[in-house]
Amino acid sequence: MTGHVLEVAGLQKAFRVGAGNVVACNNVSFVIPPGGSMGLVGESGSGKSTIARMLVGLEAPDAGSIHVRGRQLGTRERGRAARLRRAKEIQMVFQDPYGSLDRRLTVAQCLDQAMKLHGLTSGAARVAELLDQVGLLAKHGDSKPHQLSGGQRQRVAIARCLAIEPSVMVLDEAVSALDVSVQAQILALLNEIRASSGIALLFVSHDLAVVSEVTDDVLVMYRGSIMEQGPTGRVLNAPEHSYSKLLISSMPGPGWDPKDVLQRRAAFLEEVGV
Amino acid sequence: MSSLSTSTLASTPVIGRKKRDVAYLVSLGFLIVVVAAALLAPWVAPYAANAVDFTAIWQAPGGAHLLGTDQVGQDLFSRLIHGARESLLGPLALLALATVFGVTIGTVAAWNGGWIDVVLARITDVMFAFPGLLFVVLVIAVFGKGPATAIVALALAYAPVIAKFTRSLALAEMARPYVDAYRVQGVGGFFLCVRYIIPNLTPPLLGYLVVLFGEGLMSLATLSFLGFGAQPPSSEWGLMVQEGQSGIIQGHIWPTLVPGAAIAAVVVAVNVVGVRLSDRLNSRFER
Ligand SMILES: Nc1ncnc2c1ncn2[C@@H]1O[C@H](COP(=O)(O)OP(=O)(O)O)[C@@H](O)[C@H]1O
Ligand SMILES: [Mg+2]
Numbered sequence: 001m002t003g004h005v006l007e008v009a010g011l012q013k014a015f016r017v018g019a020g021n022v023v024a025c026n027n028v029s030f031v032i033p034p035g036g037s038m039g040l041v042g043e044s045g046s047g048k049s050t051i052a053r054m055l056v057g058l059e060a061p062d063a064g065s066i067h068v069r070g071r072q073l074g075t076r077e078r079g080r081a082a083r084l085r086r087a088k089e090i091q092m093v094f095q096d097p098y099g100s101l102d103r104r105l106t107v108a109q110c111l112d113q114a115m116k117l118h119g120l121t122s123g124a125a126r127v128a129e130l131l132d133q134v135g136l137l138a139k140h141g142d143s144k145p146h147q148l149s150g151g152q153r154q155r156v157a158i159a160r161c162l163a164i165e166p167s168v169m170v171l172d173e174a175v176s177a178l179d180v181s182v183q184a185q186i187l188a189l190l191n192e193i194r195a196s197s198g199i200a201l202l203f204v205s206h207d208l209a210v211v212s213e214v215t216d217d218v219l220v221m222y223r224g225s226i227m228e229q230g231p232t233g234r235v236l237n238a239p240e241h242s243y244s245k246l247l248i249s250s251m252p253g254p255g256w257d258p259k260d261v262l263q264r265r266a267a268f269l270e271e272v273g274v
Numbered sequence: 275m276s277s278l279s280t281s282t283l284a285s286t287p288v289i290g291r292k293k294r295d296v297a298y299l300v301s302l303g304f305l306i307v308v309v310a311a312a313l314l315a316p317w318v319a320p321y322a323a324n325a326v327d328f329t330a331i332w333q334a335p336g337g338a339h340l341l342g343t344d345q346v347g348q349d350l351f352s353r354l355i356h357g358a359r360e361s362l363l364g365p366l367a368l369l370a371l372a373t374v375f376g377v378t379i380g381t382v383a384a385w386n387g388g389w390i391d392v393v394l395a396r397i398t399d400v401m402f403a404f405p406g407l408l409f410v411v412l413v414i415a416v417f418g419k420g421p422a423t424a425i426v427a428l429a430l431a432y433a434p435v436i437a438k439f440t441r442s443l444a445l446a447e448m449a450r451p452y453v454d455a456y457r458v459q460g461v462g463g464f465f466l467c468v469r470y471i472i473p474n475l476t477p478p479l480l481g482y483l484v485v486l487f488g489e490g491l492m493s494l495a496t497l498s499f500l501g502f503g504a505q506p507p508s509s510e511w512g513l514m515v516q517e518g519q520s521g522i523i524q525g526h527i528w529p530t531l532v533p534g535a536a537i538a539a540v541v542v543a544v545n546v547v548g549v550r551l552s553d554r555l556n557s558r559f560e561r
Contacts, residue, residue: 056458080462087460100451104474114459157455164459 004067005200006032006055006090006168011064013050013224024050026224028064032168032217037194037201039211039232042221043247048204050224052172055202056092057083069167088118091161095173097153101145107131107156108141114163126163133196134159135189151182155189162193169193172204187213208251212236220244242268298550301543308540312358321349323356323509332526342528345521350514350532357509357533362540364425364503364510365490369483371429376436377479381467383437384444394441398434406431407496414502421494421510424503428493432486439482443475477556484548488541495537511537 013025024047032038040048053059055066060075067073068089077083094100102110108127115122128138134155145153154174161169171190175183191214194201205211211218211232218232220243228241239245246268250261311318320340327347335342341351383391401409413427447453448471456466495512497503504510506517511533518529 058454058457080460083462084460087458092455092458094451094455096451100455102452102456102470102474104470117459117461160455160459 003034004031005034005036005069006038006202007065007067008051008055009065009067011051011054011066012062013047013054013059014062023224025054025061028219028221028224028226030219030226030229032200032202034167035194035198035200036217037203037215039215039218040202040204040221041206041208041211041218041247042227044206045223046221047224048206048221049172051221052092052170052202052204055168055170056090057086084118087166088164089166090168090170091164091166092170092172093154093157093161093174095176097150097157097177098145100157101153101160103145105144106141107136107143107145107148107159110156111141111159111163114160118164120163120165130159130163133162133193135185149182150178151186154178154186158186158189158193162197162199166199168200168202170202170204173206174203175210176205176207183210184213190214208236208248220247242271294550297546301546304539304543305547308358308543309362311355312362315355315359319349319352319355321352323353324348324507325352332521332524332529334528341532344518344529345526350529353509353514354511354532354536357511357514358536360421360504360508361491361495361511361537364421364494365487368425368429368432368490368494369487371426372432372436372486373483375429375433377440377472377475379433380437380440381444381472384441384448385463385467385471391441394434394437398438401431401434407493410493410497411500411502414497419502419505421498421504421508424494424497428490428497432490436483436486440475440479443478444471447471447474477552480555481549481552484544484552487544487548491537491541491544 008031009029011025011028014021014023026047028047028051030038040051042048050059054061057073057077065072071089073086073089074082077086105113108124111127111130112122115126120126124141127141131138131140136152136155136159140148140152140156145156148156157174158169175186178186187210190201190203193199194214201214203211203215215232217230218235219226220228220235220239220241222243227243228235228239230240235244236248239248246264249264325348327343327349329347330339330343331345331347333339333343333347339349339351341349341354343349344353379390379394383394409431410424410427413430414423417423417427444467453466453471456470461470494503495510495515498508498510498512499516501516504513506513514533515530515537518526518531518533521527521529
């Protein structure tokens with residue numbers, strides 16, 4: 001087939017909530033080329049995390065397929081070999097830098113155990129190399145998570161992904177909990193990693209400014225469906241779909257008026273007939 | 275620099291802290307002495323456990339008998355020391371047994387949910403509604419009295435309690451994103467629970483088990499007191515209390531008071547030390 005690293009086709013997921021169903025992901029298809037970076041934007045509740053979690057196997061899709069480097073991933077991995085095969089292809093950085101590291105382990109132990117699990121060469125030298133790659137010092141290897149700042153923890157989480165040498169890295173709101181200057185550093189780091197390792201990124205965020213820093217293309221989601229997709233610059237500067245326009249105009253900035261945003265939103269909801 | 279900031283940040287009043295330190299050190303010292311005495315009983319006890327001396331019955335503490343003697347002139351101090359091993363190992367065995375079952379069941383229930391969770395919830399409901407001692411007496415009625423049956427029966431009563439506690443801890447732990455991170459790495463459920471989740475539960479679990487140890491010690495002593503647990507000629511402490519009872523009416527309180535005080539002192543000391551241990555373990559890896 002094509003040379004895409006990640007191919008998602010017809011992905012579908014509904015959650016049972018009370019008596020009804022919430023369609024969190026409705027017929028979502030997209031591809032990411034090798035070394036590419038795809039943004040996934042949309043307001044809260046639009047299904048971004050659901051897609052991210054289906055990609056890494058934390059949720060099982062109702063329908064659809066996910067191919068990484070031409071090989072299909074299962075919907076529910078059974079058995080150690082299948083689990084590790086998937087993990088080797090696709091890794092994830094979570095939003096919460098405080099909770100996504102095991103508080104009992106030092107950074108070095110955390111990285112070491114990830115590599116050992118996948119039968120990769122581990123040890124102090126490799127740990128130091130990974131720490132260097134994410135802009136941490138060798139001495140941070142001996143730190144426990146509580147001794148690190150939010151930005152440093154997120155760097156460790158990124159190093160933990162890199163340790164497994166995946167071909168795709170999914171980042172779900174990975175910089176959303178960090179303050180702006182730290183955000184900028186992590187975004188620069190992600191661009192560096194992309195350039196040097198060729199790992200493809202799926203970058204999930206509700207923050208359009210952040211997405212424009214690290215992605216080539218972007219998907220705009222609303223209520224589980226893709227509204228618009230295209231090159232990030234084009235979509236952000238000249239959105240075509242009315243939801244994209246709404247989302248972009250909702251961003252706080254100079255001349256931003258919350259009342260105006262609410263009005264536009266009401267108009268949009270009327271337009272799509274909800 | 276860093277030591278200065280930690281000492282000012284840890285804002286517990288210095289006096290309160292000192293008091294707790296004293297309580298901790300005294301309790302720890304006491305437990306060490308008790309355990310040492312239990313281990314070295316044949317060498318440190320001045321008399322044999324069952325050395326009868328009719329010329330010296332019901333003596334008050336002092337003189338040749340440090341803590342006095344009972345109705346047949348047995349040295350209470352020596353009996354206490356000889357009985358320490360059984361009195362301490364009993365609750366330890368009961369707790370070990372209950373913990374293995376409780377932690378396993380609680381973790382599985384939290385991880386799998388489903389019918390295991392439902393069955394656990396029903397069993398714990400029944401256990402909580404049912405007086406624990408009644409259940410234990412029932413088991414003993416079926417399987418016969420004796421220390422081993424008492425331990426197993428109590429372990430059966432404690433296991434669901436530990437399981438329920440473990441389940442609630444494990445559920446909270448499993449909601450943390452690092453658990454998802456391990457799954458994304460490809461770590462399997464069993465390994466994840468055994469290697470990562472359960473170790474992260476140890477500080478609160480340990481604090482709880484320490485409380486249960488105290489309860490277990492008292493429950494086992496109670497069973498022995500009732501005649502269901504340790505049997506003569508053992509000098510298990512609960513049994514000592516029971517044997518001493520006959521003298522109370524005639525004003526001889528020491529044979530009852532001595533083992534009773536030993537039970538109370540050990541329970542208190544274990545609680546003080548255990549809480550501190552749990553705190554320390556907690557601060558070792560909690561933020
Ligand atoms: N485990 C779940 N159970 C029930 N509903 C869920 C679950 N996960 C997500 N949802 C619902 O699916 C929708 C999409 O959620 P999510 O993917 O988290 O959105 P986003 O990440 O874009 O904020 C929301 O309506 C959310 O309430
Ligand atoms: Mg989300």
